[in-house]
Amino acid sequence: MNKHTNIPPLYYPLWLLLKGLSLLPLSMLYLLADFLYFVIYFVLGYRKKVVLNNLQRAFPEKSPEEIQQITKAFYRQFADVIVETLKLLSMDAAEMARRITFTNQELLDDFVQQGKTVITMGSHSSNWEWVLSAGAVQFDFPAYGVYKPLNNAFFENFMLRTRSKLGAKLIKMKDTLRDFAANRNTPRVVAMLSDQTPLKSEITFWTTFLHQDTPFYEGAEKLANKFGLPVLFLDAHRTSRGHYTLTFELISDGKKDPAEPNSITETFARKLEAAIRRHPADYLWTHKRWKHRKLEG
Numbered sequence: 352m353n354k355h356t357n358i359p360p361l362y363y364p365l366w367l368l369l370k371g372l373s374l375l376p377l378s379m380l381y382l383l384a385d386f387l388y389f390v391i392y393f394v395l396g397y398r399k400k401v402v403l404n405n406l407q408r409a410f411p412e413k414s415p416e417e418i419q420q421i422t423k424a425f426y427r428q429f430a431d432v433i434v435e436t437l438k439l440l441s442m443d444a445a446e447m448a449r450r451i452t453f454t455n456q457e458l459l460d461d462f463v464q465q466g467k468t469v470i471t472m473g474s475h476s477s478n479w480e481w482v483l484s485a486g487a488v489q490f491d492f493p494a495y496g497v498y499k500p501l502n503n504a505f506f507e508n509f510m511l512r513t514r515s516k517l518g519a520k521l522i523k524m525k526d527t528l529r530d531f532a533a534n535r536n537t538p539r540v541v542a543m544l545s546d547q548t549p550l551k552s553e554i555t556f557w558t559t560f561l562h563q564d565t566p567f568y569e570g571a572e573k574l575a576n577k578f579g580l581p582v583l584f585l586d587a588h589r590t591s592r593g594h595y596t597l598t599f600e601l602i603s604d605g606k607k608d609p610a611e612p613n614s615i616t617e618t619f620a621r622k623l624e625a626a627i628r629r630h631p632a633d634y635l636w637t638h639k640r641w642k643h644r645k646l647e648g
Contacts, residue, residue: 362505373440380434388430398637409561424632436480439513444488451485458599462581474546475635477587487518493539495520535578564645572615581605584622
């Protein structure tokens with residue numbers, strides 16, 4: 352089966368349903384999001400214990416009432432991201448450009464105009480599924496994203512379609528090093544979501560993040576150092592329902608090896624922590640971010 356073009360017959364009804372829903376205007380889809388919020392939060396209590404535990408650990412200074420307020424705001428945002436991702440299947444470039452604003456794109460443009468591949472380190476904040484497509488629409492150079500394929504053939508097909516609908520290019524995680532070696536001097540941007548929790552066997556770096564000992568992937572840093580590439584932090588913030596502002600911040604210019612090992616990953620962690628503190632409800636709290644314990648030695 353070609354995952355880009357074919358739908359398994361078993362999934363035809365689901366595909367038609369999702370495709371049909373995506374054709375609705377966002378104003379109507381947000382009514383669906385309101386219903387999803389009620390079901391996910393009040394009826395199913397989807398991962399509510401995980402979310403509360405994460406927030407209590409991340410913000411020990413906040414009162415129970417403040418934690419509850421952030422929790423509800425997060426679930427509303429989570430429901431919106433679900434329908435916004437669905438909308439991406441039929442959204443056109445003009446609507447995407449209206450809904451995403453880059454505040455300082457010139458920081459990225461300057462590096463690309465030098466003929467460089469630029470790595471952006473982003474996170475699961477606001478609507479991370481729209482970010483790559485927004486770049487593909489608004490940049491005058493290719494926008495790539497590194498992704499990990501899903502195990503389910505239908506949803507892998509669905510996500511490939513949505514993520515590439517507006518012209519974004521995708522790189523499988525296992526092919527990342529090979530791709531960078533072949534395209535190190537290609538003027539482009541490559542987006543990497545760098546806040547995911549590594550497998551226990553892959554942990555090589557720990558730092559203090561939101562009061563917790565936290566491991567981070569070092570993939571972006573290793574690629575940047577190996578190929579001499581600039582690295583930018585991408586701060587995504589929801590300004591209103593269905594509208595987001597994306598801001599670049601310099602992490603490394605790629606001109607020399609960092610003075611301290613792990614400095615790129617450490618800087619990313621600090622910038623991400625600051626962004627989460629500014630807008631805690633924007634972040635994805637449903638995953639067990641601190642499931643691994645740091646052992647002495």
